[in-house]
Amino acid sequence: MGAPPVLTLAERQAALIKATAARQERARVKEQIKKGVIPLNEVLESQSPAILKMRVKALLEAIPGVGIMRAATIMERIGISEKRRVKGLGAQQLAALKSEFGVNS
Numbered sequence: 751m752g753a754p755p756v757l758t759l760a761e762r763q764a765a766l767i768k769a770t771a772a773r774q775e776r777a778r779v780k781e782q783i784k785k786g787v788i789p790l791n792e793v794l795e796s797q798s799p800a801i802l803k804m805r806v807k808a809l810l811e812a813i814p815g816v817g818i819m820r821a822a823t824i825m826e827r828i829g830i831s832e833k834r835r836v837k838g839l840g841a842q843q844l845a846a847l848k849s850e851f852g853v854n855s
Contacts, residue, residue, distance in 0.1 A: 772800035779804070780812035791853040794836065794844055802837035806830055806847075813851065824850055 757765065779801060782788040793801060793809060810821035825832065828846040830839070839847070847853075 772803065775800040776804050776808075780808065783809070783812040784814060786814065789853065790851050791848055794839070794847065794853075796836075802835065804836050806834045806836060806839065807832055809836060 775798065779788065779793060783790065783793065790809075790813065796802065807821055807825065810816050810824060811818060816824070822832070824847075825834075828843055828850070830843055830847075
């Protein structure tokens with residue numbers, strides 16, 4: 751694949767800031783899901799780059815009443831890879847997730 755690009759100090763700093771902001775946004779969204787402030791379908795339909803890169807497993811585990819085992823069971827039944835991110839979900843997988851949690855789109 752080759753060596754990673756050589757970045758200047760300013761480029762590295764900008765990348766670190768961007769990555770930190772993305773992690774903070776994902777953490778904020780997971781916290782809002784836990785508290786019931788934000789509905790699941792809003793997250794699944796989000797166009798935010800940070801949310802699109804969130805792992806489906808982490809998203810499901812943030813839902814109240816869904817732990818590690820239930821999230822894994824749901825993903826296996828629907829046919830979602832453990833490494834899948836929100837952006838990579840297909841239309842049928844999205845529909846199955848929404849149906850699983852009683853979300854109307």
